[in-house]
Amino acid sequence: MLLSHLAAAALLLSAPQIDVYTMGTGDALFHRFGHAAICTVDDERPERSVCFNYGTTDFGSPPRELGWAFVQGDAPFWVSKWRLDRMLAVYVAEDRTVWRQRLPLTPAQAEAVAAKLEADAAQFDGESPEANYDYHHFQDNCTTRIRDLLDEATEGALSLDSGTSTKRSYREYGEQGLADMPLIPALGQLLVGRAADEEIDAWQAMFLPRYLRSELEQRLAATPELVHARQGPPPVHADTRGSSLPYLLGFVSLPCAPALAGLAWPRASRVCFGIAGALLGLVGLALWALALISQMPELRYNEALLLFWPTDLGVGLMRAEHRRRYALVRVAVLLACGLGLALGVLRQPLALISLAALVPMGLLAWAESRALGPTDPSRG
Template sequence: MPRLTRFLTCLLGLLLLAATPASAQDMPPWGTGDSKGEDLSIYLVTFGPGDDVASWWGHGSLVVEDQRLKQSRLYNYGMFSFDERMLMRYAMGRLEFWVDDASPAGTFRFYRSLNRDVRLQELNLSPEQRVELAKALAVNVLPENRNYLYQHYADNCVTRLRDGIDRVLGGTFQQAMSGPGRMTLREHTRRYTAVGPPMSVLLDFLMNDEIDKPITRWQEAFLPDELERQVAEMQVVGPDGQKHPLVARAFSVYTATGRPALPEQPPKYAPVLLLMGLVFGGGAVGLALWGRRSGGRAPRVLLGLQNLLVGLVFGIPGFALFIMWLFTDHTVTYHNENLFQANPLTLLAIPFGVQLMLGSKKAPGRMRLLWWVLAGVGVLGLVLKVLPPFDQDNWRLIGLILPISLGMAGAFTRARVQAPAEVRPSSEPVAPSLKASGS
């Protein structure tokens, strides 16, 4: 219930922050040319991570303030529609975001109510650069300009801020951050999702080697914390011809309490996942051996239940991944090597597992064929790793899923599970075991 309450609070707050779309008539003074550069201040705002999956990454915005005219607005590129088609658009990779403006003070109060950090960096820009950036934001928020197609790694609410700052700096920001990044996009993803291990593993499963390539620091700035770090390091040439920090001053409006620190490195799940795979796969063989020795109902039901769980946990994501590759614009799911380990065939473990629990005589044979196919495809995915094109960082998923497939194949082969024998009525008379003798 507390998590539902927080989600509803977040949803209501975002809807309240979504102001009526700006128009030419209500342009701020920096959009109409009434603001002077020396009166403007521009701040990069970094919001810390929140409780739900969408907010684990944090958030960012830009604030423009005219100190002479006492006006300020916060520009937020993270707006999207909470309507009935939102989930479908997201699933298809076609979710539109837009930029909106709102009251900075009201926005800060909202994030404080969610116990999320609010940190500001005042940008040390020239008066001309302040006017240019502020006017670009005012124009960008107009209805005809505000929408964009969201892409998590390449075009999101933070990369739009990064690109705007770079434009007024004449491209020097991107040039300064063209060096190699600290880690890959996958490693950053695993680092930020470590707060929820099951979701972290699921996202790791769904994404292909597109996020395993070496990246630059510029590309790392799809994350609010990384952009904040890079802006703090950036040096710009001032009117005196000398280099100065891009950040004139930095301060916190609110510091969250009780939140775990973001790990600097991705979690080391591989040994745990391998152990889980070995235990689950070995458990299947153990149940089959037990069933062969005892001939009882319990091991058969437990093994059927185990197959049902495997079908649900791996079959549904495998099927979803296959559909996302074929029918959506999520390029990060295309040609995913994890389909060797779990795919639509894995879903068959659900009905076959139910049949096994109910005592179907055909279920063991069906399970044997299914798991030999899945185990063979899984081994093929492992063997292909020796070839350069198969460079996806999915060893953790192989370690988890392949031992389960091999264990299931072994369970229905060397120690075959027998369904209960049918008892048929016989019309033949039962022969007496003893004959009476007479004199």
């Protein structure tokens, strides 16, 4: 009995404190959704306090290399270890709001967390391609790794009864964080597929540091303590009202303009509709290439693939009757997609974007049907 009490006392004295730090948004693009780190803390010897950062990569690499890795779904990230004072100095220098939450773990739980952190730091040290993990903004990031680790250590305290819907999707959370950069959400409506439009639950929402902080407070009674408050205005706040509409309207107008010109000047219709088809075909080619290259579900399963076809590149090379038939098929498919959107079968926000293909193809079908008439199938 005495030995067991002594062992328990030794464990209590040796077990570290576990603190979770969450950082607010910053000015850089990669800072727009916040950050999280987890630390093993020795209050008696602060110099031994170490923080583990699962969001480490070579941000200094050429943007095309890192961007290409993100597109392919294999952006290499690893775990870095920082002294606590150094980590705090970095985020204070970036003027990021910082919160600390001390987790009320048992000594055994704290030891298990510390051991797992050291094991991950050894496994994912970034020294070789095998020593990285494939980062995913929604599913596997600096915050979800901490969430999963703590959920395991607390025997499901974070995942228990966490299936309640937040009534929002990954896309909506993403657009909120980029409200002052409306071009990026506009591109996202075209490039990011249906996986981003599912309503997510509280567990999934913990991909964002602010939701992890909230759930740790509610489920583990870990009260957030403000360590540093941002001095400047936040990049995105409640009054930010960036709109993607001008960019989307500009995108729609690009193929519509030459199609309208082709309708107005029949003698130049083949050239004008050929230009419209080339623009649509290039969009289709890019989308289909992304879907084939990327391993990310958000890029592979994109409902915009139904709207934009690489075969549109050949519109200007087709004979008139073939153009008419092709345009009628395209219009039929586009109208079916519109019905799918109305019924909720398709769930991406593509109603406005679909006009970029529907209007030119509708005008092409009308123009060719009017020019050919019922008895002239041979015009080129």
